[in-house]
Amino acid sequence: MSKYQYKVQGVDYEVEIEEVEGNIAKVNVNGIPFEVELQQPINAAKHPNIVKPKVAAPAAPAAKPATPQAQAQATPQQESASGNAMKAPLPGTITSINVKVGDTVKVGDTVVVLEAMKMQNNIEAEYAGTVTAINVNPGDSVMEGTTLLTIR
Numbered sequence: 274m275s276k277y278q279y280k281v282q283g284v285d286y287e288v289e290i291e292e293v294e295g296n297i298a299k300v301n302v303n304g305i306p307f308e309v310e311l312q313q314p315i316n317a318a319k320h321p322n323i324v325k326p327k328v329a330a331p332a333a334p335a336a337k338p339a340t341p342q343a344q345a346q347a348t349p350q351q352e353s354a355s356g357n358a359m360k361a362p363l364p365g366t367i368t369s370i371n372v373k374v375g376d377t378v379k380v381g382d383t384v385v386v387l388e389a390m391k392m393q394n395n396i397e398a399e400y401a402g403t404v405t406a407i408n409v410n411p412g413d414s415v416m417e418g419t420t421l422l423t424i425r
Contacts, residue, residue: 310414356425357400361415365389
C-alpha cells in the first residue's frame with residue numbers, strides 16, 4: 274500500500290493506492306474508494322509491493338473499447354502529432370470534449386471537462402493554436418499527467 278499527498282489547485286488530497294491488478298488500480302482519495310482504469314498495466318517488476326498477480330484478467334466493460342487499438346478505431350486520433358501536450362491535472366473521467374481536431378483555440382478556452390470526485394473541472398487551453406490531436410474520448414478514465422490533446 275502506497276500513500277501520496279497531492280495539492281491540486283490549492284486543495285490537498287491524500288491518495289492511497291491499495292492494489293493494482295492488470296490495468297485496474299484500487300485507490301482511496303481522501304477516504305473515498307475508487308477503481309481507476311489505467312491505459313496500460315503497470316509493470317509488476319517495477320512495483321512488486323502494489324501489484325498482485327491475478328490468474329484471469331478482469332473483463333472490460335462492453336461500452337468502452339478494451340484495447341488501445343480499439344480506442345484508436347473508435348475515434349480517429351493522431352498519437353504522434355507534434356505540438357504542446359495538454360495533460361490531465363488530476364485523475365478523473367472525461368465528461369465532454371469541447372473541441373475537435375483542426376479547431377483554433379485561445380489561451381483560457383475550455384477544451385475538456387473532467388469529472389473528479391463528483392466535481393466538474395474545466396480544463397482550459399494553456400496554449401493558443403490549432404488542435405492537432407485528441408487522445409481521449411468522453412467516458413475515458415484518465416490518470417494525472419495523461420495527455421488529453423495536443424495544440425500546435
